[in-house]
Amino acid sequence: MNVMITGAAGGLGRAMAVECARRGYALFLTNIDAPALAAIQKGLSRRFCVKIYAEPCDLTDSAGVDALMAEIDRLGLRFDMLLNIAGIDYEGGFLRREREKIVRIVALNDEGTLRVTHAVLQRRNPDARFCIVVVSSLAALFPMPLKAAYAASKRFLMDFGMALRQELTGQDANVLTLCPGGLSTNDEVCAAILAQGVAGSLTTNAMERVVRKTLDLAWKGRARYIPGAFNRLLFLLGKAVPASWTAALIFRRWTQTQKKWLYPTQIP
Amino acid sequence: MKTIVITGATSGIGLETARLLACRGFSVIATGRDAGRCKAARDSILASAPDAEVRFYPADLMRRKDALDLSARIREDLDRTSAGCLHALINNAGCAKSWYATTEDGLEQQFALNYLAGFLLTYGLSPALSRAGGRVIMTASQSHKGARVRWDDLMLTRRYNPLTAYKQSKLCDVLFARALNDRYAALGIRAYAVDPGLVCTEIGNKAGGVVGLVWSLRKRHGIPPSVSAEAFARLCIPVQHPAGLYHDRHGEKAFSRQVTAENAARLFSVSERLCGISYQEET
Numbered sequence: 001m002n003v004m005i006t007g008a009a010g011g012l013g014r015a016m017a018v019e020c021a022r023r024g025y026a027l028f029l030t031n032i033d034a035p036a037l038a039a040i041q042k043g044l045s046r047r048f049c050v051k052i053y054a055e056p057c058d059l060t061d062s063a064g065v066d067a068l069m070a071e072i073d074r075l076g077l078r079f080d081m082l083l084n085i086a087g088i089d090y091e092g093g094f095l096r097r098e099r100e101k102i103v104r105i106v107a108l109n110d111e112g113t114l115r116v117t118h119a120v121l122q123r124r125n126p127d128a129r130f131c132i133v134v135v136s137s138l139a140a141l142f143p144m145p146l147k148a149a150y151a152a153s154k155r156f157l158m159d160f161g162m163a164l165r166q167e168l169t170g171q172d173a174n175v176l177t178l179c180p181g182g183l184s185t186n187d188e189v190c191a192a193i194l195a196q197g198v199a200g201s202l203t204t205n206a207m208e209r210v211v212r213k214t215l216d217l218a219w220k221g222r223a224r225y226i227p228g229a230f231n232r233l234l235f236l237l238g239k240a241v242p243a244s245w246t247a248a249l250i251f252r253r254w255t256q257t258q259k260k261w262l263y264p265t266q267i268p
Numbered sequence: 269m270k271t272i273v274i275t276g277a278t279s280g281i282g283l284e285t286a287r288l289l290a291c292r293g294f295s296v297i298a299t300g301r302d303a304g305r306c307k308a309a310r311d312s313i314l315a316s317a318p319d320a321e322v323r324f325y326p327a328d329l330m331r332r333k334d335a336l337d338l339s340a341r342i343r344e345d346l347d348r349t350s351a352g353c354l355h356a357l358i359n360n361a362g363c364a365k366s367w368y369a370t371t372e373d374g375l376e377q378q379f380a381l382n383y384l385a386g387f388l389l390t391y392g393l394s395p396a397l398s399r400a401g402g403r404v405i406m407t408a409s410q411s412h413k414g415a416r417v418r419w420d421d422l423m424l425t426r427r428y429n430p431l432t433a434y435k436q437s438k439l440c441d442v443l444f445a446r447a448l449n450d451r452y453a454a455l456g457i458r459a460y461a462v463d464p465g466l467v468c469t470e471i472g473n474k475a476g477g478v479v480g481l482v483w484s485l486r487k488r489h490g491i492p493p494s495v496s497a498e499a500f501a502r503l504c505i506p507v508q509h510p511a512g513l514y515h516d517r518h519g520e521k522a523f524s525r526q527v528t529a530e531n532a533a534r535l536f537s538v539s540e541r542l543c544g545i546s547y548q549e550e551t
Contacts, residue, residue, distance in 0.1 A: 208425045
């Protein structure tokens with residue numbers, strides 16, 4: 001069983017890599033950060049007796065992805081699973097962020113996922129079932145002021161995942177779209193969860209459990225996974241309430257959160 | 269002047285222990301994660317003891333590379349300043365987390381920092397320790413008594429409970445001290461684990477969630493870190509190695525029944541594999 005993981009040196013990607021290695025899957029890991037990628041590759045190799053390949057790549061660069069695929073072809077690898085984990089967000093309101101950083105959110109989260117998915121689907125193991133996991137977000141369910149580009153990029157992934165799943169019907173393949181709330185992926189995210197107070201705790205899920213369940217559900221053929229009963233309730237509410245209302249509510253909440261978290265010394 | 273190394277010395281137990289030992293005439297090499305906080309801690313120690321020798325090396329001990337690089341830098345420092353001899357290494361840096369999170373190489377963070385960082389640093393500094401007949405002191409906790417090592421899932425990825433992970437990491441500290449004594453007594457290295465008691469520190473402040481909440485209530489009943497620092501001083505100051513394995517500031521005390529030679533040896537070999545090192549080659 002060969003699994004490709006993008007963003008494998010970040011919080012969720014790393015947790016996915018650990019769980020896959022524990023299950024005995026052979027791994028092909030990629031990440032933009034070469035030293036961090038080497039660290040997780042070596043760390044897993046010391047713990048688990050599985051084959052682990054690692055190749056750094058910037059998924060926003062089409063030529064880089066071509067080179068990555070050339071390396072995969074050189075190794076003669078064919079995949080059974082693709083975990084599209086690579087993704088970014090830069091916190092702060094639209095005009096507070098640099099233009100190119102905002103563009104980069106879409107370039108990695110959406111374009112990067114499209115590039116890799118397109119390329120790896122052509123390198124699937126032809127004799128076995130194939131699974132793709134797309135990491136969307138709870139943020140995809142609503143228009144989110146102050147995280148506008150991020151939420152929209154995740155909405156793109158949610159709809160893309162669902163549509164691709166339909167296209168692949170009959171080809172022994174499944175696409176699972178993961179829509180997590182908070183996950184304790186890194187210190188910055190933990191700080192954001194803390195700044196949200198009770199709401200942060202309610203929407204945060206245990207990463208190790210989400211990872212296990214995502215893999216299980218992907219193989220079972222599930223289309224979408226929203227971890228946590230509270231988050232599923234939010235999802236239903238989001239459908240029932242007009243988008244302009246949710247946007248206004250979220251704007252109020254995130255303004256407070258970001259004041260506490262990003263600009264703690266600023267006079268309101 | 270005898271040299272000691274102490275990790276996690278920018279606040280809490282580490283800072284007060286570094287201050288106390290500097291005041292008692294030890295040359296102190298200390299570490300912390302943040303360079304700015306290291307400088308503030310050094311200034312604070314020098315304010316209490318203006319003639320003290322205190323040097324801070326910033327390093328993020330949750331990163332394997334940082335721990336190994338740090339031990340190389342400290343070895344160079346020791347060669348320069350104290351003929352390569354290290355009197356004591358206090359593996360004190362620790363954290364409390366509310367959620368499962370991994371280090372760069374995929375290890376659970378509390379296990380990696382509270383225990384494995386000390387394992388790596390001791391490995392790096394073992395030549396200097398054996399040269400001086402040095403001591404290794406692990407900051408453990410009374411909470412280690414309620415724990416067992418989950419051998420089939422050391423990183424506790426199934427049913428992760430942050431408190432269980434903390435307790436296990438502290439049990440590992442005591443087991444490591446035991447293993448060092450079992451393996452390297454002949455080299456003159458002696459290891460201890462210290463119960464600092466319930467201490468009013470910042471360890472749980474950033475944990476958030478349930479751990480942060482519980483800690484904010486619990487620490488109100490804690491003793492000041494300067495009091496628990498005495499437990500470390502009691503083990504560093506005597507010329508002869510004090511007896512026993514597990515100490516608090518009043519003296520030797522009973523430890524968990526899980527601390528057996530078998531468990532200690534097993535953890536030691538697992539840790540060598542996790543770190544990709546082999547102690548034998550060095551010592």
